[in-house]
Amino acid sequence: MSGGGDESHLKPATRIVRGGRRREWTGPVVNPPVWRASTHLYDTDADRQAAGGNNADGQFFYGRRGAPTQWALADALTAIEPGAYGTVLYPSGVAAIAGVMLAVLKPGDLLLMSDNAYDPTRSMATGLLARMGIATEFFDPADTDAYAALLDEGAKAVWLEAPGSLTFEMTDVPVLTSLARQRGATVMIDNTWASPLGFAALEHGCDIVMMSLSKHVGGHSDLMMGSASAGKRWYAALRRVGQELGQVVSPDDAALAARGLRTMGVRLEAQTRSALRVAEWLEAQPQVARVLCPLLPSHPGHALWKRDFTGGCGLFSFVLASDDPAASARVADALRLFGIGYSWGGYESLALPIAPRSYRSVMPCPTGGAPALRLSIGLEDPEDLIADLAEALTQV
Ligand SMILES: *Cc1c(COP(=O)(O)O)cnc(C)c1O
Numbered sequence: 494m495s496g497g498g499d500e501s502h503l504k505p506a507t508r509i510v511r512g513g514r515r516r517e518w519t520g521p522v523v524n525p526p527v528w529r530a531s532t533h534l535y536d537t538d539a540d541r542q543a544a545g546g547n548n549a550d551g552q553f554f555y556g557r558r559g560a561p562t563q564w565a566l567a568d569a570l571t572a573i574e575p576g577a578y579g580t581v582l583y584p585s586g587v588a589a590i591a592g593v594m595l596a597v598l599k600p601g602d603l604l605l606m607s608d609n610a611y612d613p614t615r616s617m618a619t620g621l622l623a624r625m626g627i628a629t630e631f632f633d634p635a636d637t638d639a640y641a642a643l644l645d646e647g648a649k650a651v652w653l654e655a656p657g658s659l660t661f662e663m664t665d666v667p668v669l670t671s672l673a674r675q676r677g678a679t680v681m682i683d684n685t686w687a688s689p690l691g692f693a694a695l696e697h698g699c700d701i702v703m704m705s706l707s708k709h710v711g712g713h714s715d716l717m718m719g720s721a722s723a724g725k726r727w728y729a730a731l732r733r734v735g736q737e738l739g740q741v742v743s744p745d746d747a748a749l750a751a752r753g754l755r756t757m758g759v760r761l762e763a764q765t766r767s768a769l770r771v772a773e774w775l776e777a778q779p780q781v782a783r784v785l786c787p788l789l790p791s792h793p794g795h796a797l798w799k800r801d802f803t804g805g806c807g808l809f810s811f812v813l814a815s816d817d818p819a820a821s822a823r824v825a826d827a828l829r830l831f832g833i834g835y836s837w838g839g840y841e842s843l844a845l846p847i848a849p850r851s852y853r854s855v856m857p858c859p860t861g862g863a864p865a866l867r868l869s870i871g872l873e874d875p876e877d878l879i880a881d882l883a884e885a886l887t888q889v
Pocket residue numbers: 585586587588611658683685686704705706707708717718719836
């Protein structure tokens with residue numbers, strides 16, 4: 494569902510504050526109240542029948558179609574996604590990926606997937622989708638010729654992720670989307686890293702953009718949710734399949750996610766600034782072989798990032814100059830200010846030993862077999878984080 498009045502001329506920071514806060518949903522308070530509802534009551538049976546016939550969000554019907562708390566969050570996400578007509582919410586990012594795949598693909602189709610896609614996305618392709626008779630070919634997003642040849646095998650759709658999970662290679666999204674478009678293939682993208690504030694995926698040729706809201710949007714490491722946004726045609730398909738699958742998010746979580754969303758812009762700016770500071774420092778350390786962070790001018794994808802993106806975030810990886818596979822765990826254990834954990838994008842910093850090589854089929858893996866860590870830089874003072882890393886790197 495599109496926003497209330499057209500506010501698309503406003504700057505992103507303004508839209509993120511205003512999105513979804515319709516008077517009929519908020520009443521006299523700032524945020525839409527938490528509507529906990531399975532049953533919506535009707536005044537008359539004629540009202541009940543009229544509501545059932547109107548298969549739209551923003552209409553009370555039954556709890557599975559949501560209430561103002563969920564509608565307001567979806568509306569706010571649409572307001573910050575240039576080119577979107579509507580947004581569907583899912584109980585996790587992975588559920589959003591499944592909802593998108595099932596809206597686009599059917600048995601017999603061929604899917605092309607960027608080789609550096611998030612590991613559970615790869616597993617969905619080789620598991621659930623394969624069992625349904627949907628074939629997947631992984632491709633190296635830097636190898637345009639091989640990609641075009643796969644498209645010519647009759648691919649129905651393409652799954653992109655930029656930068657890629659764990660190793661952060663950048664992708665020339667406009668080139669890959671235009672090759673897909675010329676052949677009638679649908680392009681889906683996982684935009685969790687940049688969020689719409691950092692990358693306007695639909696305006697760069699993608700048809701559907703998904704995000705794990707558990708990361709930057711929630712922003713406080715206390716909720717699981719996902720979303721998918723698209724223009725009119727694909728929004729209708731996403732919403733239909735979402736309802737067929739029975740996907741709904743709790744109003745309490747929707748309220749938390751909306752609350753996180755309001756400050757996402759300033760958090761991302763601060764975390765991007767700190768991440769660049771930490772990444773630059775790491776690059777100069779003798780115990781570090783390589784820093785995998787497109788914010789760095791030395792990164793091979795930096796020019797693409799500067800050309801297409803308007804922001805970044807605090808997530809990147811680095812490779813240790815060591816051939817001891819246990820070195821990454823020793824560094825993680827020695828850190829005091831970084832928690833060890835999955836997920837990311839919260840206000841607190843995290844470190845995670847990674848071994849991405851087993852999740853690659855066709856791309857060279859920039860960590861090789863060396864020990865490596867992924868960092869999610871939070872809102873602490875970066876000088877404290879650097880001092881903590883300096884101490885922990887004495888383990889290498
Ligand atoms: C975390 C993540 C997801 C999945 O999100 P969940 O909310 O954890 O299910 C999808 N894509 C990327 C890039 C992620 O990092």
